[in-house]
Amino acid sequence: MEGIVGYGAYIPRNRIKVEEIAKVWGADAPSYKRGLMLEEKSVPSPDQDTITMSVEASKHALKRAGIDPAEIGAVYIGSESHPYAVKPSGTVLAEAIGAVPDVHTADFEFACKAGTEGMYVALGLVKAGEIKYGLAVGADTSQGAPGDALEYSAAAGAAAFIFGRENLVAKALDTYSYMTDTPDFWRREYQYYPQHGGRFTGDPAYFKHIIGAAEGIMNKAGAKPSDFDYVIFHQPNGKFPFRVGQMLGFQKEQIEPGWLVNKLGNTYSGSSPLGLTATFDISKSGDRILIVSYGSGAGSDAFIFEVTERIDEVRDLAPKTRDILDNNKKYLEYGVYAKFRQKIKMAD
Amino acid sequence: MRDVAVIGVGITKWGELWEKSLRTIFVETALLALDDAGVDRLDSMYVGCMTSGLFVGQEHIASMLADYLGQNPIPAARVETACSSGGLALRLGYIEVASGMNDVVLVGGIEKMTDVSGYEATYALGTAADQEYEGYHGLTFPGLYALMARAHMDKYGTTREQLAQVAVKNHQNGSKNPVAQFPFKVTVEQVVNSVMIADPLRILDCSPITDGAAAAILCPVEMAKKMNKPIIKIIGTGHATDTIALSSRKDITWLEATYQAAKQAYAMADKKPEDIDLVEVHDCFTIAEICVTEALGFVEKGKGGKAVEEGVTAIGGKIPVNTSGGLKSKGHPVGATGAAQIVEIVEQLRGQAGDRQVKNARIGMAQNMGGSGGSTLVHIFERE
Numbered sequence: 001m002e003g004i005v006g007y008g009a010y011i012p013r014n015r016i017k018v019e020e021i022a023k024v025w026g027a028d029a030p031s032y033k034r035g036l037m038l039e040e041k042s043v044p045s046p047d048q049d050t051i052t053m054s055v056e057a058s059k060h061a062l063k064r065a066g067i068d069p070a071e072i073g074a075v076y077i078g079s080e081s082h083p084y085a086v087k088p089s090g091t092v093l094a095e096a097i098g099a100v101p102d103v104h105t106a107d108f109e110f111a112c113k114a115g116t117e118g119m120y121v122a123l124g125l126v127k128a129g130e131i132k133y134g135l136a137v138g139a140d141t142s143q144g145a146p147g148d149a150l151e152y153s154a155a156a157g158a159a160a161f162i163f164g165r166e167n168l169v170a171k172a173l174d175t176y177s178y179m180t181d182t183p184d185f186w187r188r189e190y191q192y193y194p195q196h197g198g199r200f201t202g203d204p205a206y207f208k209h210i211i212g213a214a215e216g217i218m219n220k221a222g223a224k225p226s227d228f229d230y231v232i233f234h235q236p237n238g239k240f241p242f243r244v245g246q247m248l249g250f251q252k253e254q255i256e257p258g259w260l261v262n263k264l265g266n267t268y269s270g271s272s273p274l275g276l277t278a279t280f281d282i283s284k285s286g287d288r289i290l291i292v293s294y295g296s297g298a299g300s301d302a303f304i305f306e307v308t309e310r311i312d313e314v315r316d317l318a319p320k321t322r323d324i325l326d327n328n329k330k331y332l333e334y335g336v337y338a339k340f341r342q343k344i345k346m347a348d
Numbered sequence: 349m350r351d352v353a354v355i356g357v358g359i360t361k362w363g364e365l366w367e368k369s370l371r372t373i374f375v376e377t378a379l380l381a382l383d384d385a386g387v388d389r390l391d392s393m394y395v396g397c398m399t400s401g402l403f404v405g406q407e408h409i410a411s412m413l414a415d416y417l418g419q420n421p422i423p424a425a426r427v428e429t430a431c432s433s434g435g436l437a438l439r440l441g442y443i444e445v446a447s448g449m450n451d452v453v454l455v456g457g458i459e460k461m462t463d464v465s466g467y468e469a470t471y472a473l474g475t476a477a478d479q480e481y482e483g484y485h486g487l488t489f490p491g492l493y494a495l496m497a498r499a500h501m502d503k504y505g506t507t508r509e510q511l512a513q514v515a516v517k518n519h520q521n522g523s524k525n526p527v528a529q530f531p532f533k534v535t536v537e538q539v540v541n542s543v544m545i546a547d548p549l550r551i552l553d554c555s556p557i558t559d560g561a562a563a564a565i566l567c568p569v570e571m572a573k574k575m576n577k578p579i580i581k582i583i584g585t586g587h588a589t590d591t592i593a594l595s596s597r598k599d600i601t602w603l604e605a606t607y608q609a610a611k612q613a614y615a616m617a618d619k620k621p622e623d624i625d626l627v628e629v630h631d632c633f634t635i636a637e638i639c640v641t642e643a644l645g646f647v648e649k650g651k652g653g654k655a656v657e658e659g660v661t662a663i664g665g666k667i668p669v670n671t672s673g674g675l676k677s678k679g680h681p682v683g684a685t686g687a688a689q690i691v692e693i694v695e696q697l698r699g700q701a702g703d704r705q706v707k708n709a710r711i712g713m714a715q716n717m718g719g720s721g722g723s724t725l726v727h728i729f730e731r732e
Contacts, residue, residue, distance in 0.1 A: 031543050198466055204366055 006065025037238020041265025073131025078114025113295025155265025356385025396433030434686025435716030435725030456563030522673020529679030558679030584617030592722030
C-alpha cells in the first residue's frame, strides 16, 4: 500500500487584518468579513518566498517521516509564485534538504491546484515502483492586485508531503482528477497580478470542478459523504468550502478542522494541502479524509486517505499547523505590508 | 394607419448566461415568440441592442440574428437609443405594420453583458451618458442617479426607506417571475444596509448586469383575427428626447422626455393615467421608478416615494408598477429591457401572469428609458 509517510506545514508569522486593507481602499470591511468570512491573512517577509517556505515545510515533513532524504527520488513544488520564470524552484529545495543528485525534480503550475498536482505525480511514481520516496510541496506567496477583491485573501504558506510504501501515516486509498478548459483566472507572462472573471469564478469554475472531482472519486471508491470523518476543499474564501460541502452533502463538522482560511487567507497552491496537514494533526487511526483541490483554468484533484496508528507517533515531531497559525503572530500596517509585498516601486 | 396587435411573445431565463452566446440567447428567445404567434416567417425584424460592440466585440448583428433565425433575406435592423433600444424596436415595428409596408414583424432586444469585467461593463454603460460633459469627469450611471436621488430627497423629502421600498416591492414581484435573474425577496433593512455604491444608492438600489433577450411578433389586427389569436392591441406610442447630460436640465428630479412620450401615447390612445391597469417602468435604480411614476402622471410631482410607501404601486394597489420584478429583480440586459416589458404586459393582459397576475387587467403601459432620461419610449396596450 502507498501513502504519506510524513507531512509538514509552514506559515509566515506576519498577518494583516481585513480592516487594515479595507481602510486604505475605502472599502466596507464588515461586508468582506461577512460575505467572504475572512478576518486576516498571512504575509511573507521580504526574505521569504515559495522556495524558503517549501524548505521549511519539507523539513517538518522529514522530521515526521524519519527517513534519509537521500532516498527521496522525486521533489516537486507546485506554485503560481515560483521566484524565477526560468530556473527551477525544486532544485533549491532538493539541494537544501539533501536529496540531490539522485532525484527527479519538477516545478508544477496550475493556479491553486499545483500543490495537489505534485502530490498526484509523486504518489503515482511511488505506486509505479520507480522511486522509494517522493516529496511534493504546495506553496505560494499569492499575488492580489492592490484594491482588488483578491487582496483580502491572497496569502502565503506551504505544505509538504512525503509519499512512500512503508511506515505510512496515511494510506492513499484513491485518487481522481476532473479537468476542463475554463478560463476563470489567469496571469500572463510579465504581468505582476492575476486577473479574474469575477462571479464567473464561482458556479462554472470552483463549484463545477470541485463537485465533479468529489462525486467522481466517491463513485470510484463507492463512498458517500458520511463515510468520511473529515473533508478539505480548496479555500479561496471562507464561504465557498462550506457552500460546496453543503451542496455535496457534507456536514460543517467534517469541514471545520481543515478550514483555515478565515485566519490564514488563501495560500493558493498551499490552501487545501495546509488544510490536510491541520486535519492530520487532529485525526486518529482509521479516520478517512477526503481532500479536493481546485485550480483555475480549471480542474480539481481528489484524494482519499485513511490515517494509520503511526499518526500518534509523528504528530508532535514537528509544529502543528493550527499552532503555527495561532501563535507568534505579528500584525502589519498596510504600509509595511505594501513594502513587504513589493507593492511600492523603488528607485532603480 | 392600420391597427396593430402583438400576437406572440418570448422570453427565456435571464442571468449570467456564460454558456450561451449572444446569437444563441436571441435565437432561443425569438423562436419562443414565433411559436407563441404561430408563424414561421417574418417580413422584417428590429432588434434593440445598446452596445454589442463594447460587450462582445460584434457589430452588424441584425443580419447575423436574422441568419441564425433562418430568416435571411428579410430586412433586419439593429436600433439603438441606449437602454431604451428595445422600446424603440417596438415603435419602429409598429410604424412599419401600421403603415401597411409589412405584415409580420419581429421586434426584440438583446444584450450579452457578462463577457466583460465589471469595469468594462460600467464603461460601456457610461457611453449612454454625455461623455464630454459627464463621463470624462468621472460620472457613472450610479453617480448620475445618485444625484437625482439626492435632489429628490432634498426637494420633496423623499426618504432613504422609500427608495428601499421600491426594491422591496420589485423583488417581491420578481420572486414570482420564473425568468427573473434575482427571484428572491429583500427587506428594507437589507437594502439600507447593503454595500454603498454612490451615496445614497446602495447595491440593492441598483439593477444588475444581465444577459438576456426578449421578442414579440406584431401583425395587423385584421390578420390576427383570422389567426384566431388573443389580440393585444397597441393603442398608443410615444417617443421623446431630452438632454442626455443631466447638468443641462432645469430640474434633475423631473423626467421631461418621459412626460412628453407619455403625453403622445395618452393622446393617441385617448386614455388618461386613471385608465391604466398596470405599468412596466424603467427602474434602473430605485429613484428612477419614483421619478417615472411622477412623469407618467400616476402620482403627483414629488409624491413618488410616498406612493410606494403607501402600497399604491404594489400588485393590488391603485396602479401596479413593475409586476415583472422590473429591472431591479428581473434583470437589465439593456437592449432587451424594453422588449421584455412587452412580454410582461402581454402576459398580464392575456391573464397568463400566474402568481403575479393583476386582476381584470385590460390596459397596460410600458415606459422604457435611455441613459439618465435622454430618450424615452412609452407604449399603451389594450386587450380586445
